Amino acid sequence: MPLSPAALSRLVALRHDLHAHPELGFEETRTADLVAAVLQEAGITTHRGLGVTGVVGTLTRGNGPGRIALRADMDALAMPELTGLPHASRTPGRMHACGHDGHTVMLLGAALELARDGGFDGTVHFILQPAEEGRGGAARMVADGFFQRFPVDRVYGLHNMPGLDPDEIAVVEGPQLASSDRWEVVFTGEGTHGAKPHLGRDPITAAGAFLSAIHSIVARVVDPLAPAVVSACALEAGDFAALNVIPDTARVGGTARAYAPEVRDQLEAELDRIARGIAATYGLTAAFSYRRGVPPVVNDPGATAIALGAARAALPKVRTAFPPSTAGDDFAVFSQEVPGCYVWLGNGPAVEGALHHNTRYDFNDAAIAPGVAYWCALVRADLRA
Ligand SMILES: [Zn+2]
Ligand SMILES: [Zn+2]
Incomplete structure (x- = not known):
């Protein structure tokens, strides 16, 4: 079911709070504290310290054997923010210019909804990863035993994408991001x-x-x-x-x-x-x-078919073709171990032409509800009750 207005406004407020307090890779202590508090409040088993500041929330319903992981990144960039927004960064030289504040909040929103409403049978691990922006957060979580402690059958990722509508998603098999x-x-x-x-x-x-x-x-x-x-x-x-x-x-x-x-x-x-x-x-x-x-992010055919079904169930606009990016994402460190699917969720038009890593970029709050809807549909599609 869709997010309630109260749940959505809470997520928007949390997103603005994270945006105003950006933290660089492996320094996301305030962010990780907030994330862990939200997960714990929802009764989700919370594990801290993987990859220094990483957080993993584990939620099980029923006794199905299926186990999947959903991953969001939490870190900001070492750059000034020039948006002039009320929720602009309060830390000079630090900015959420890649929308990871939105990624964090959408995954928390899904965790809250799934903890409350269930609708799946199996185990989902919510990965709140540190240090995606070139500092090796995923590799650190894996080195700290992620796959031993949380064995999973598939892993899923998502990134915001200006140019697509906020209720539009691109789910494409094969290469998404370069090595x-x-x-x-x-x-x-x-x-x-x-x-x-x-x-x-x-x-x-x-x-x-x-x-x-x-x-x-x-x-x-x-x-x-x-x-x-x-x-x-x-x-x-x-x-x-x-x-x-x-x-x-x-x-x-x-x-x-x-x-x-x-x-x-x-x-x-x-x-x-x-x-x-x-x-x-x-x-x-x-x-x-x-x-x-x-490594490159290459979407597995099986995981992509599941993600595509979920996207079509949750969102009105689904693209099955979208050009890959020559940028990289260390989600690949997870998806080279188990089958994975990484999707692009719309962020609306590029405001004043600002794209990722621009001093005027901001995650679009209109994408929060569609993002939560996709994550919830994905868990219910992969871990069918
Ligand atoms: Zn980035
Ligand atoms: Zn990013």
């Missing part, structure tokens, strides 16, 4: 006088050749039908105060993104091969490192 990895190469040659390059080994020329060569990876190695990005984003060599000196080293770094594990492996292998090949060509050495960040 996000960092790479770095240091070319080491032999520094020399800029006027006598033949007496040394020039790492800057090698770095230049490397920078052009890496764009052949996506163009010539990766399947043209498989999306991938390789970008060099940092370059460091020499000194502008010494323009007659060829330095010993040149350092290049960047990002690599893909939607398929095999493409991700290709990007790592090819960057390494080109770094070594260029080093050999120019008679230098190359030290290559590749740090894997979050």
